[in-house]
Amino acid sequence: xxxxxxxxxLAISIISFVSCSKKPxxxxxxxxxxxxEWFVTLRQNGTAVAAVHKIMTYNTAEPNSGKIWLNDxxxxxxxxxxxxxxxxxxxxxxxGIANEALxxxxxxxxxxxxxxxxxxxxxxxxxxxIYLKMEFSDDPGEIYEYSGHLxxxxxEDEY
Numbered sequence: 001x002x003x004x005x006x007x008x009x010l011a012i013s014i015i016s017f018v019s020c021s022k023k024p025x026x027x028x029x030x031x032x033x034x035x036x037e038w039f040v041t042l043r044q045n046g047t048a049v050a051a052v053h054k055i056m057t058y059n060t061a062e063p064n065s066g067k068i069w070l071n072d073x074x075x076x077x078x079x080x081x082x083x084x085x086x087x088x089x090x091x092x093x094x095x096g097i098a099n100e101a102l103x104x105x106x107x108x109x110x111x112x113x114x115x116x117x118x119x120x121x122x123x124x125x126x127x128x129x130i131y132l133k134m135e136f137s138d139d140p141g142e143i144y145e146y147s148g149h150l151x152x153x154x155x156e157d158e159y
């Protein structure tokens with residue numbers, strides 16, 4: 001009986017020692033504050049032209065490149081690398097952005113920004129906001145506005 005108690009005490013001591021290990025340092029990409037899935041409304045001249053749908057922003061393969069991918073394959077077929085300023089969380093104005101979703105098509109970024117904690121999800125959770133104005137070569141002269149909020153992943157916030 002004495003051996004069982006000693007072995008149990010030894011096992012508890014080992015488990016306690018191992019479970020107190022230091023948390024690992026998390027390394028983020030340079031784009032983490034601008035990356036995510038977003039629920040947005042697409043507007044033209046202030047009028048919604050599409051229901052709320054999901055777009056994505058994420059890092060490119062080149063770390064610290066000053067670019068992120070914008071992917072809207074749900075409504076307007078667009079996937080392209082946008083120039084960004086990470087310090088201000090803004091999209092830089094640019095022309096001739098190749099549209100990887102449609103051959104020989106391009107896009108122009110007029111303006112855009114991500115604003116931390118400036119929006120509310122469907123259920124009222126405080127989340128980041130996204131706003132982006134773009135012009136597409138397959139609809140020249142028309143400016144489209146993406147505006148919406150960061151996806152939380154909670155079931156009650158899904159559209």
